[in-house]
Amino acid sequence: MVFEPYTLMVMVLAAFYGLFVGSVPGLTATMATALLVPVTFFMAPIPAVAVMVTATAMAIFSGDIPGCLLRIPGTPASAAYTDEAYAMTRKGEAEKALGASLVFSAVGGLFGTVVLIVAAPALAEFASQFSSFEYFWLVLLGLTCAVFITSAQPLKGLITLFLGLLVACVGLDNPAGFPRFTFDSVEVMGGIGMIPMMIGMFAFSEILRFVADTSPPTTAVVEKVGNVLKGQWQVARKYPVQILRGSVLGTSVGALPGAGADIAAWMSYAISKKFSKEPEKFGTGHVEGLVESGAANNSSLAGAWIPALVFGIPGDSITAIVIGVLYMKNLNPGPSLFTTNPQNIYAVFLIFILANLLMIPLGILCIKGARRVLKVPRNMLMPVILMFCIVGTFAINNTLFSVQVMLVAGLVAYVLESNKFPIAPAILGVVLGGMLEDNFITSMIKADGNMLAFLSRPIAAALACVTILIWVSPSLLALIRRRQAPPETLKR
Amino acid sequence: MKLNDAIIGLLLLAVGLAVLIGVQDYPNIPGQDVGPDLFPALIATGLLIGGAMLVVRGWRERSIAPWLVWGDWRHSPRHVRAMLVLVGSVLFYIAASDWLGFVICSVTILFLLFRALQLDTTRSITVAVVASLVIHFAFYKLMRVPLPWGVLLPYAW
Numbered sequence: 001m002v003f004e005p006y007t008l009m010v011m012v013l014a015a016f017y018g019l020f021v022g023s024v025p026g027l028t029a030t031m032a033t034a035l036l037v038p039v040t041f042f043m044a045p046i047p048a049v050a051v052m053v054t055a056t057a058m059a060i061f062s063g064d065i066p067g068c069l070l071r072i073p074g075t076p077a078s079a080a081y082t083d084e085a086y087a088m089t090r091k092g093e094a095e096k097a098l099g100a101s102l103v104f105s106a107v108g109g110l111f112g113t114v115v116l117i118v119a120a121p122a123l124a125e126f127a128s129q130f131s132s133f134e135y136f137w138l139v140l141l142g143l144t145c146a147v148f149i150t151s152a153q154p155l156k157g158l159i160t161l162f163l164g165l166l167v168a169c170v171g172l173d174n175p176a177g178f179p180r181f182t183f184d185s186v187e188v189m190g191g192i193g194m195i196p197m198m199i200g201m202f203a204f205s206e207i208l209r210f211v212a213d214t215s216p217p218t219t220a221v222v223e224k225v226g227n228v229l230k231g232q233w234q235v236a237r238k239y240p241v242q243i244l245r246g247s248v249l250g251t252s253v254g255a256l257p258g259a260g261a262d263i264a265a266w267m268s269y270a271i272s273k274k275f276s277k278e279p280e281k282f283g284t285g286h287v288e289g290l291v292e293s294g295a296a297n298n299s300s301l302a303g304a305w306i307p308a309l310v311f312g313i314p315g316d317s318i319t320a321i322v323i324g325v326l327y328m329k330n331l332n333p334g335p336s337l338f339t340t341n342p343q344n345i346y347a348v349f350l351i352f353i354l355a356n357l358l359m360i361p362l363g364i365l366c367i368k369g370a371r372r373v374l375k376v377p378r379n380m381l382m383p384v385i386l387m388f389c390i391v392g393t394f395a396i397n398n399t400l401f402s403v404q405v406m407l408v409a410g411l412v413a414y415v416l417e418s419n420k421f422p423i424a425p426a427i428l429g430v431v432l433g434g435m436l437e438d439n440f441i442t443s444m445i446k447a448d449g450n451m452l453a454f455l456s457r458p459i460a461a462a463l464a465c466v467t468i469l470i471w472v473s474p475s476l477l478a479l480i481r482r483r484q485a486p487p488e489t490l491k492r
Numbered sequence: 493m494k495l496n497d498a499i500i501g502l503l504l505l506a507v508g509l510a511v512l513i514g515v516q517d518y519p520n521i522p523g524q525d526v527g528p529d530l531f532p533a534l535i536a537t538g539l540l541i542g543g544a545m546l547v548v549r550g551w552r553e554r555s556i557a558p559w560l561v562w563g564d565w566r567h568s569p570r571h572v573r574a575m576l577v578l579v580g581s582v583l584f585y586i587a588a589s590d591w592l593g594f595v596i597c598s599v600t601i602l603f604l605l606f607r608a609l610q611l612d613t614t615r616s617i618t619v620a621v622v623a624s625l626v627i628h629f630a631f632y633k634l635m636r637v638p639l640p641w642g643v644l645l646p647y648a649w
Binding site for chain 2: 038039041042155158159162163165166169174175176178180181204207208211212213214377379380382383384386387388390391394395398400403404406407411414415418419437440441444445449
């Protein structure tokens with residue numbers, strides 16, 4: 001199924017699209033995925049998934065290119081090591097930096113894919129024993145992780161989560177089949193569309209940010225880049241531990257709901273510096289950090305698919321969008337996907353492997369063409385993207401209501417983000433709200449209102465413990481710290 | 493656009509209250525204690541608590557955090573115009589696309605935005621027309637999305 005000419009052709013096209021979007025600063029990988037949804041609407045399931053996987057893998061890598069050459073990260077995932085890469089360029093080692101990014105992104109991606117191939121079926125078998133109680137606690141755990149791990153201020157993360165959950169409540173689709181908050185509008189009865197919301201929150205809000213940006217436009221002066229693959233084998237032999245550590249961390253962070261490539265890259269860069277034998281070299285143009293974080297952000301893409309495929313719980317914002325597409329194509333994520341349609345799962349695995357292998361030749365092409373790509377004026381690009389957003393959201397349901405949703409969601413997201421409210425919990429709230437409520441109500445009905453039943457099954461109880469532990473740990477840690485403080489103040 | 497946390501907290505309190513009032517008359521699932529009002533009520537309670545905490549925090553920080561900060565772009569008329577054109581174009585499309593048609597709306601929006609973003613007139617017009625036709629072709633012909641023809645219906649291709 002994967003090796004059909006049509007699928008391979010759209011993969012290559014998607015690769016160029018991803019490489020382009022990733023390398024233009026201001027266009028993010030999530031935006032690229034959101035904008036692809038209207039296009040994949042009209043494709044068969046496997047090419048649709050192929051397009052999304054390829055485009056995002058390329059975009060996460062190509063974000064490194066302007067970061068290295070211009071000190072402007074192409075996507076948030078590259079921001080962690082932009083300074084380091086630029087320092088290397090100033091030393092005249094741009095090829096080494098770009099080559100390291102390219103090769104170790106592919107390696108990280110392949111590692112993540114191997115973990116996906118091994119872990120997902122095993123986890124799916126485990127998950128087939130899950131009932132509504134376990135799913136309830138699992139979704140709650142996922143939402144908890146998203147709030148506590150990804151935001152600096154958990155309170156604000158919780159609030160956006162609640163807002164997302166509230167949006168998920170709108171419409172007819174609830175266990176009672178009762179129209180909620182529909183204000184007598186037929187359009188709203190179908191619920192607030194997830195895809196127009198995401199296009200609004202990720203694409204339209206970026207356009208708003210670009211238009212509001214008062215900083216002077218940067219003139220991109222890019223020098224020629226030579227052979228990027230030269231010397232990479234020596235780098236690989238020098239830092240095997242870093243490659244492995246980055247890939248493992250990236251895959252694990254990717255698998256955590258809500259935490260995606262950018263968090264993986266930041267954590268990985270920090271860990272690389274902490275455990276390095278030459279920490280003083282970090283910041284002066286040292287390739288070690290690039291190796292580890294480059295591997296981390298690409299492996300997180302594959303890791304994010306593990307909970308997405310097995311439970312339908314997105315590992316990051318990109319997989320949140322992809323889950324929407326999977327539902328549209330009748331490839332409902334969950335353990336049943338592994339038993340009733342295993343050929344689709346194997347196709348997804350193959351696509352991941354192909355995409356990461358394709359990254360190397362196409363990435364080299366992109367690096368060579370970087371000068372021309374980075375010269376595209378953004379004031380010409382953004383309005384065209386706006387039209388694409390409008391038409392794309394219209395195309396989902398052929399109704400202008402989607403465009404209205406996009407506008408409102410984009411404005412709200414823009415205001416929220418300006419006030420340091422994280423968006424990721426809201427996305428997860430919208431995507432998982434229905435699942436959370438369904439399992440909650442089903443469990444309540446099964447338990448006849450007896451709350452203790454939620455802890456009666458062993459797996460459910462274990463998940464509940466972990467969740468509650470994460471809830472109370474910030475306050476517990478604060479208490480412990482306050483108890484340790486007094487003796488020192490007494491000494492003075 | 494930055495608001496003091498207290499103001500956002502008040503808005504959230506309002507939303508939470510509105511939801512709680514709204515779900516009051518929801519019926520229960522026949523034969524069960526739980527109904528479609530439970531989940532929104534729980535969320536609304538969470539919003540009320542969160543909103544209250546934000547109000548407290550915002551009030552405590554009122555000396556260092558101003559009530560409303562518009563942002564640098566407010567001071568530059570060029571940027572204000574661009575923002576208004578941006579939001580206005582989407583509203584214009586929603587209102588006018590059915591009777592003016594996609595192509596006319598798209599060319600207008602693109603041209604106005606290009607000009608608002610300082611692109612020169614010749615390139616604005618050419619790219620606006622070319623991009624609109626390309627998008628129309630891609631979505632209407634290739635993907636069969638029913639983009640409205642509007643006034644151009646007699647000349648539809």
